[in-house]
Amino acid sequence: xxxxxxxxxxxWGAFLAxxxxxxxxxxxxLVWGTALATMRVxxxxxxxxxxxxYVELVRNTPLTLMFFFWVFVAPSFGLLFxxxxxxxxxxxxTLYTSSFVCEALRSGVNSVGIxxxxxxxxxxxxxxxxxxxxxxxxxxxxSIPPLISVLIALTKNTSVAAGFAYTEIVAIQQRLTNAHPSxxxxxxxxxxxxxxxxxxxxxxxxxxxxxKVAFAR
Amino acid sequence: MSGSVxxxxxxxxxxxxxxxxxxxxxxxxxxxxxxxAYAWYQRGIFDDRWAILWDPPKNQTAADVxxxxxxxxxxxxxxAAIAAPIALLIGGGIAIIRRGARTRWLSGPAAVTTExxxxxxxxxxxxxxKLVFGWSPLWSVVFGLVVYNAAVVAEILRAGLAALPKGQxxxxxxIGLSTMRTTLLIELPQAVRIMLPALVxxxxxxxxxxxxxxxxxxPELLRTIKNNRDYFGDQxxxxxxxxxxxxxxxxxxxxxxxATFIERRLREGGGGRGLxxxxxxxxxxxxxxxxxxxxxEEGAHAGDPVFAAGRRPESQPVPQRRPGETEExxxxxxxxxxxxxxxxxxxxxxxxxAR
Numbered sequence: 001x002x003x004x005x006x007x008x009x010x011x012w013g014a015f016l017a018x019x020x021x022x023x024x025x026x027x028x029x030l031v032w033g034t035a036l037a038t039m040r041v042x043x044x045x046x047x048x049x050x051x052x053x054y055v056e057l058v059r060n061t062p063l064t065l066m067f068f069f070w071v072f073v074a075p076s077f078g079l080l081f082x083x084x085x086x087x088x089x090x091x092x093x094t095l096y097t098s099s100f101v102c103e104a105l106r107s108g109v110n111s112v113g114i115x116x117x118x119x120x121x122x123x124x125x126x127x128x129x130x131x132x133x134x135x136x137x138x139x140x141x142x143s144i145p146p147l148i149s150v151l152i153a154l155t156k157n158t159s160v161a162a163g164f165a166y167t168e169i170v171a172i173q174q175r176l177t178n179a180h181p182s183x184x185x186x187x188x189x190x191x192x193x194x195x196x197x198x199x200x201x202x203x204x205x206x207x208x209x210x211x212k213v214a215f216a217r
Numbered sequence: 218m219s220g221s222v223x224x225x226x227x228x229x230x231x232x233x234x235x236x237x238x239x240x241x242x243x244x245x246x247x248x249x250x251x252x253x254a255y256a257w258y259q260r261g262i263f264d265d266r267w268a269i270l271w272d273p274p275k276n277q278t279a280a281d282v283x284x285x286x287x288x289x290x291x292x293x294x295x296x297a298a299i300a301a302p303i304a305l306l307i308g309g310g311i312a313i314i315r316r317g318a319r320t321r322w323l324s325g326p327a328a329v330t331t332e333x334x335x336x337x338x339x340x341x342x343x344x345x346x347k348l349v350f351g352w353s354p355l356w357s358v359v360f361g362l363v364v365y366n367a368a369v370v371a372e373i374l375r376a377g378l379a380a381l382p383k384g385q386x387x388x389x390x391x392i393g394l395s396t397m398r399t400t401l402l403i404e405l406p407q408a409v410r411i412m413l414p415a416l417v418x419x420x421x422x423x424x425x426x427x428x429x430x431x432x433x434x435x436p437e438l439l440r441t442i443k444n445n446r447d448y449f450g451d452q453x454x455x456x457x458x459x460x461x462x463x464x465x466x467x468x469x470x471x472x473x474x475x476a477t478f479i480e481r482r483l484r485e486g487g488g489g490r491g492l493x494x495x496x497x498x499x500x501x502x503x504x505x506x507x508x509x510x511x512x513x514e515e516g517a518h519a520g521d522p523v524f525a526a527g528r529r530p531e532s533q534p535v536p537q538r539r540p541g542e543t544e545e546x547x548x549x550x551x552x553x554x555x556x557x558x559x560x561x562x563x564x565x566x567x568x569x570x571a572r
Contacts, residue, residue, distance in 0.1 A: 043235070046242035060421070060469035062428035064439060065462055072443070073458045076451065078260055152336075159338035163432030170341050177348040184349030192337055199336040 003183040004190045007176060014172040015194045021086070021158045021168060022198070025093035026151055032094060033101025040106055043127055051102070058099040063157055066092040067164045089161040093154065100150045108143030109135060141213040148206035152199045169194055262455065269453045270460070282445065286457075289441025290464060296355060296427045296437065300362035301420060307363065308370025309405070315371070316378050317400035327371075334368035339426050343433045354435035358427060366423050373415045377408030414480035421472045428465070438464065 004011070039051035058066075070088040074080070081087045112135050120134040162170035173191050177184045257263065271279045311327050318324040334342075343361035346352045352360065381404055389399030409416070431439040442461045446454040 044238045044242055046239060046246055050246065056470070057466065060425075060466045060473060061462065062425040062439075062465055064428035064431050065465055068431070068439060068443075069458065069462075072446065073454050076260075076455050077257065077262070156336075156338040159340045160429070160432070162340060163429075170338060170344060173341060174344055174348065177344065181348070184345070188341070188345050188349060192333075192341065195338065195341070196333070196336050200332075203336075 003176060003180045004186055010176075011169075011172055011191070011194075014167060014169045014191075017166070018155070018158050018168040018194070019198070021089055021093070021161060021166070022151075022155045025090045025097065025158075026154055028090065028094040029097035029101050029150075029154065030147075033098035034105060036098055036102035037105035037109070038131075040102065041109055041131070055099045055102055058096060059103075061096070063092070063096050063160050064163070066096050067160055071164050084164070085161075085166040088164065089158070089166050093157060093161075096157070097150060097154050100153070101147065104146035104150055105139065105143050107146065108139035108141075111142045112138045144213065145206045145210040148202055148209070152202050152206075155198050155202070156195065266452050267456050269449060269456055273453075274449060277449075285441055285445060286438070286460065286464075289436060289438040289461075292355075292435065292441075293424075293427045293430070293437040296358045296362065296430060296435065297420075297424050299355075300359045300366065300427075301423055303359070304363045304366035304423065305370055305416075307367035309374060311367065311371035312374035312378065312408075313397070313400050313405060315375060316404065317395075317397035319396055331368040331371050334364050335372065337365070339365045340429050340432060343429060347433050354430065354433050357433050358430040358435045358437075361429065362423055362426055365426070366419060369419055369422075370416065373412050373419065374405070374408055377412035377415075378404050380411065381407055411483065413483065414476045417472065417476035417479060421469050421476070424469055424472065425465075 036051050036054060039047040040055070042048060067088070070079075070081075070092045071084065074088075116134055116138065117130055120130040125133065158168060159170040161168055162174065169191050173187060176187045180187070268274075269282060273279060273282050311331060314327045315324045315331075318327075339361045341361075342364050343357045346360035347354065347357035350357075350360075378400070385403055385407065386399055389403040390396065394402065427437055428439050430437040431443070434440070436444070438461055442454075442457045445457050
């Protein structure tokens, strides 16, 4: 217990590090994931194939493998990060999470009633107009709860960065537990609380949004 | 001709545009690939480093390299094989307690435990077991996997139990079974059946999460690759990584395919009882999962009709509104086909595009 109070500066820094990593890679994953989702429903064949292949491949890859690639393998290909830690983690998490963002958005698009798109087309809207004016505004609403779930998963996934030279909550857990073995339990529960502080409000928010946007189609 | 409703069947101009776009993007992709390959060639990626796979340096034989990789894969599978059954058993137990227990004293703590276990990173649990309990790397990995996946399995089964028709439970209780026995004997087998695809997808997540063993020094596949790379030198990391990544992806894709296959079987043939797997909410397990999301692909093939992902093709005729027909009828027909041939399982399909 005393360890937790004494080392609180360190712990607070780790909490902020986790938050930063989550926020940066979350925003980037949303952008790239939306682009992927657009590719997957677009009328252009090669783009569709690319989106499908990307999602298939990345969803079946362990996140640790993704990190391993950017930290140990990419330098051999000439992709070198100025420093280890933050940016490789952002890239790995963004590329990984975007495939789940893409699937969440696509399932939202799939849930929009078929009549909506037909109505849009019948009044002469093009593909781009149908998608942006009619389908996406509705798909977006149904996609918010699964998107929040993806963000919750992302928050927990940032912990993998602990194994690749980024000092966030789990890395601090490892360091503090090694230094004060007898306090291991307190450290675990204290740090677990920091994750729950992020994930539980997000989960509650998702539940509320879902109740709010749940409407009969 | 992809059948999507997002865009029209192409006319002559659209077809020409389509062809141009197809060629442009195909060429662009080929050009990018060629450029990357050339850049790699410049950096000497295609030199003799690949020989590590058949004629490795340092007086090692190819068999040594492959045997070490095989041992790593064996350890990966061992951790998954130990963790999966335990997680399923505990998860099932929690789901039964939450459904069948008559007092809040039992179901309350079970609910809180699942929520907590689901909200924590798997890696944190592994470190807890390794550093605080002092367990061996294998059992630390198993501990992390079991705690997290048991909670998720419990959530999946809870969603399945909640989706069953109420009559099942009432029937069980009315013939004098206790709530616990009703849950165990009558509801659980049906819940497992409809949630089987989700459960199999969860196995993929578990398999992917075994790679976290790399961080807690469990000698699984990824750690073996790292060890080989440390021994032979950094230039050999590319071939080794490629082999490892292919193994992971092939295994996971295989299991994902199994989940999709089961899902299709259930939807096409086994749905006769009028059960459809429920959508699992935001706090539920489907998109949210530790390090992996479940890798299931509904209609994940290029050219799939965008709106028909979870739907059987015969159930979506082009909806046409005939004079005198109400909007409601038209919609029902569009979803369920001709009302005269409407079968029971269509009836309970709910929102057809949903799953």
